[in-house]
Amino acid sequence: MTILLVDDNAVNLYVMEKILNNAGYDDCVSLKSASELFDYLQLENQKLNYVPVDLILLDVMMPDIDGIEACRRIKENEKFKDIQIIFVTALEDKTKLAEALDIGGVDYITKPINKIELLARIRVALRLKAELDWHTHHEKKIQYELDLATHVQRSLLSTPLKEKHIQIDVSYLPSFNLAGDMYYWHKINDHQYAIILLDMMGHGISASLVCMFISSVLREAVKQISEPEQVIKELNRYMALLQNGNESIHYYFTAIYLVIDTQSKTIEYVNAGHPHGYVLVDEKELVSLNHGSCAVGFLNEIEVKKSIIEFKQDVQIILYTDGVLEAMSPCEVESEERIRTLMNKKWDHTCSLMDTLLTKEQQVNQPDDMCVLMIKAQADE
Numbered sequence: 001m002t003i004l005l006v007d008d009n010a011v012n013l014y015v016m017e018k019i020l021n022n023a024g025y026d027d028c029v030s031l032k033s034a035s036e037l038f039d040y041l042q043l044e045n046q047k048l049n050y051v052p053v054d055l056i057l058l059d060v061m062m063p064d065i066d067g068i069e070a071c072r073r074i075k076e077n078e079k080f081k082d083i084q085i086i087f088v089t090a091l092e093d094k095t096k097l098a099e100a101l102d103i104g105g106v107d108y109i110t111k112p113i114n115k116i117e118l119l120a121r122i123r124v125a126l127r128l129k130a131e132l133d134w135h136t137h138h139e140k141k142i143q144y145e146l147d148l149a150t151h152v153q154r155s156l157l158s159t160p161l162k163e164k165h166i167q168i169d170v171s172y173l174p175s176f177n178l179a180g181d182m183y184y185w186h187k188i189n190d191h192q193y194a195i196i197l198l199d200m201m202g203h204g205i206s207a208s209l210v211c212m213f214i215s216s217v218l219r220e221a222v223k224q225i226s227e228p229e230q231v232i233k234e235l236n237r238y239m240a241l242l243q244n245g246n247e248s249i250h251y252y253f254t255a256i257y258l259v260i261d262t263q264s265k266t267i268e269y270v271n272a273g274h275p276h277g278y279v280l281v282d283e284k285e286l287v288s289l290n291h292g293s294c295a296v297g298f299l300n301e302i303e304v305k306k307s308i309i310e311f312k313q314d315v316q317i318i319l320y321t322d323g324v325l326e327a328m329s330p331c332e333v334e335s336e337e338r339i340r341t342l343m344n345k346k347w348d349h350t351c352s353l354m355d356t357l358l359t360k361e362q363q364v365n366q367p368d369d370m371c372v373l374m375i376k377a378q379a380d381e
Contacts, residue, residue: 001126002027002044002051006037006067007059007088012111016057016088019115025122027051034065038073041080053083054129055122060089060100068100075104082132084125088113146205150177153208156215158185165262166193166377171354173363173370178208180253181321181369182215186222191263191380194222194231197373198255198296199274199321210251213242228257228270229304232293239297252297256289256319262380267309267317272296275325276336278343279309280316286344289319317375318343320357323368327358347374 003025005016013030020028031037041053056074060067067087074080087100087108097108106128107121161168168185180200187193196218200207217238221231232255243250256277258269267279270292277289293304309315318339328335342356353372354363363370 002053004056005030008032008062023119034070055084055125057086057088060087072103084129146177165380169374171352171372175366175369176204178205179369180207180211181371182211193260196257197319198253200253201251228268228306232270232272232304236296236302240300252295254295260377262377265311265379268306270306275322277319280343281311282313283346314378319373321371323370327362327366
């Protein structure tokens with residue numbers, strides 16, 4: 001802990017330093033001007049063994065740069081803005097004192113200096129600095145943990161897939177570091193692929209934690225279960241176990257889960273309360289993915305019914321979350337109609353999926369996560 005004493009009067013510096021040393025504050029540095037103060041802060045900050053400055057006792061009336069201007073410059077610097085500043089002044093001008101406090105000073109003492117008053121105000125300022133340091137430390141710790149959680153969550157997302165008979169591209173714009181949208185695909189065998197896009201209710205840490213939990217469950221489920229109905233029911237069962245009768249914990253998600261079979265030329269899918277996806281079949285017929293069940297986790301038990309789409313040559317499938325619809329237009333019906341129009345022909349886009357649907361302005365500062373999947377599959381002759 002370091003306390004800086006800044007005053008152009010040598011006698012005042014001597015008196016303050018003597019009082020502080022006798023009270024046990026040994027790390028005091030006396031400086032004669034604001035320029036010396038700035039030099040000290042910059043030089044000390046560059047040292048490897050830098051001891052942070054906790055408090056500055058700063059004279060108001062000094063030549064060249066007065067205490068108020070010095071305080072203003074310190075508070076504008078991100079590295080030094082938390083240093084507590086107590087003004088030392090002989091002024092009776094209340095307007096000047098108010099200005100000094102408005103720009104960041106925490107307190108002031110008047111000359112001639114009273115020992116008891118000085119030490120009392122120093123103790124208060126140092127307690128404030130300790131609290132600020134505690135909060136800063138914990139904010140950094142929380143930010144580190146959030147960054148780590150974000151990295152873990154992003155690592156669970158599947159990478160784009162490009163194989164002979166199937167290609168999957170994705171555009172993903174989370175509204176927050178930790179998101180509630182999740183997508184995953186799994187190669188069941190040489191001709192079957194399981195794909196899911198889900199949107200967890202809510203945003204932020206809690207939604208992302210539930211999302212990661214479901215991601216873990218899903219990865220195990222698709223290794224053992226191939227039927228879309230059974231996968232959705234299994235996810236619903238785990239959501240019910242997670243809530244376990246606790247009314248304060250109520251999460252659910254919408255999803256489209258599908259299995260593409262390039263050999264049997266079929267798509268089996270369940271839409272669990274999710275925005276409609278669209279399938280362009282053999283470049284001729286546009287089919288809406290709009291059947292299946294209610295949202296997963298909304299009820300303890302749900303009825304699930306899969307649908308089957310057949311194709312002869314190829315299919316083009318688009319899946320998206322409701323954040324995309326909301327960003328495209330205030331009217332989701334208009335947004336869906338635009339997607340239907342785009343999907344009525346083969347989509348040979350050169351820009352990203354998100355850029356095709358949204359302008360750059362529409363992609364920033366959105367309140368909801370946004371995700372778009374494009375799947376193209378060809379029959380395995």
